[in-house]
Amino acid sequence: MAELSLALIMLGLTAYAVFGGADLGAGFWDLTAGGAARGGRVRGMVQRSMSPVWEANHVWLIFVLVIFWTAFPTVFGSVMSTLYIPLVLAGTGLILRGVAFAVRGQAATIAEARALGAMFALSSILVPFFLGAAIGAIASGRVPLGNAAGEAFGSWLNPTSLFVGTLAIAIGAFLSAVFLAGDSVRAGFPDLQRAFRLRALLAGAVSGALAIGGLPIIRSDAPALYDGLTSVPGVVAVAVSAAAGIATLALVLTQRFGPARVTASAAVAAITAGWALAQSPYVLPDTVTLEEAAASDATLAALLASVAAGMVLLVPSLVYLYRLVLRGTLDQEFEPLDQRFRPMDAGDDEDRRR
């Protein structure tokens, strides 16, 4: 049952990495979209695609937290108390991001939109970085069991953490570009489709390069993790991830964005699975095994039964939401973000109607 509970956490983490990561990545493209006029259309697309789904996507993080603290309470307490700095920073980023995004849609002047947009975009980069750094800290064995027993800074300011944090930003950007390219096709904006396709290819290449470049870092900084990732079964997951990543690039190149969504998600899922396999049977490497960390059987049984029951409601609801979104039923009017601050001309008017 401990394995099943861990699998649930990994499932939640994967879902958050895919859906939440894509939302965070959208913040990255928002930040790098250029000046108000040039980036207006990209930002408008980000706003339109994220609005109906970002809250639901975000709940996966809560899902991970609650299963974590119920099923592995002592490890949860140890992780949270040692890694308080990156986690506070990630939490701060999450608030600022959510609020800035929600409010930006109502901005009345370009200056307001710019300030809120900067807040949204910058915090979208901080969140994956610090969450990634926290994961790096766990994976490299820097979180001991105990109340704030690990180093306050060294635990997450180290090569593995910095690497995982950076990779998390790149992967989010990659996923996001793939999703947004698909959305642009559906919305009928060839220029945006081209823009996001290019971004997807770039981000995919960067993510791949980072992943390969990171191996020597992990090898010297966290040899145990490296061994886990390069031996069976960890290496299988790594290989699957690489293959799925390459397949995604090929699909994006040939403009098949629907299947690309699936392979991109699979690439991310394989990475999280690889991490879990690499440090198996430990939850905190070399300190606490899965069996030692797990709550009592009664708790795990109750948790698993509850999650199973909850999924019966959740899965159809999510399917309904994403189906409405993909069908375009919930589509918002597309509006380049700088546009409502300009006097309207005929061309703008046409965009508005779509």
Place this chain on the structure above:
Amino acid sequence: MADVAILHILASATSPVEGALGEASQEHLLLARQTQALSFIVHIPLVCFGVAFPAMVLFMEALWLRTGDPTYKALAKRWSKVMLILFAVGVVTGTILSFELGLLWPNFMATFGEVFGLAFGLEAFSFFIEAIFVAIYVYGWDRLPRRVHFMTGIPVVVAGITGSLMVIAVNGWMNDPEGFRVVDGRVVDARPFAALLNGHVAHETVHMYLAAYLVTGFVVAGVYAREWLRGDRGRYVRAGLVVPLTFAALSAPAQVVVGDWAARTVADTQPVKLAAFEGLSETRTAAPFTIGGIYIDGEVRYGLEIPALLSLLAFHDPQAQVRGLDTVPAADRPPVNVVRISFQVMVAIGTGLMVLGAVYLITWWRRRRLPASRWFYRAVIAAGPLAFLALIAGWITTEVGRQPWVVYGHMRTEQAVTNAGGLAIALGVLIAIYVLLGALVVWLLRRLARRPPETEVGSEVAT
């Protein structure tokens, strides 16, 4: 019954646990508590809107579906946007809370996570459903068929209720811990479902839901009461005033009954907390109830004392014995003045809100119209912030009243806290964030309110 309760208390008081992460030593415990308290003060009003507002929005939409009057649709649609904004803010403040549980109280989570954690697991699903359907509902206006659109609002109502039920179950459990045994200072034999069904969950839940309807109802009604006073008495303002005000006015008297139930349960299971409500230092029969005043050196001074009323309220018997603070060592008592003043504020405001609601309901019942006095509308405007104040006072009453325990009788707050540093910085950052957050939300809502109702439905709203 009372004897059983005493045994229960004695049993719990004698079974302290050791923290699963060892002993905690934190010189800034108070900062940790204040950080947590601040986050709750920010989050709880949003919870109120999450619990009560969807029902009001759906009620308004139902009026539109029945009558076809676009005024109702304009209100429902406008409100649903407010609901979405507040939900979004609630998502982030709620995330902060779940981070804080681990960041501030790792030893509490590590020691008892397996006992109560399940409730949050169930809460996460409610939260999920709420997030999904709130988006479908708000973005689905005019895009889904009318009936389907209405139906997509129902899960929002239900999930808002079940989600907070789970969180309140945990709070009830902290006050009345069940579902585990303590052996040699270790928590064993966790029974998560038994923990959920503790003796406090029922009254706390109902008390909180009614509070949610009071806060939401009066805050929303206050917005339209202001328009009313400014001379706008059209159908739009009228409907916007009447619906939330009716919800609140109906909740207020029920809240008094539930408050009595809550106080009697506390008298049974947490006598020391009840003694703190009243500043009762010594156990006695025919205990008096003191209105106002301040607790100094073991007695309440400068207050208005009503003989035997506390015995009557707590046990429905004017001669009943009420246990005082002296039943436990000084180290096991909560800070009396904080608890007592909060309690009195809550009761006073609650009573006032009931009177206000009664004025409204009686006028409506006897004369079929709204009260004419301008003072009534001024009172409605004031009632929103006051209801909020009562809500916070109520939470302070129950949470500070639980001190020095985080898990009543088993784990002290000082054992639960993190050993990490930086609490002052974290609190400072959090204050800055919440100020920014509050300013942004107010700014956003005001901007939304300035748009004429016609923008919601086309041009056919009769104002």
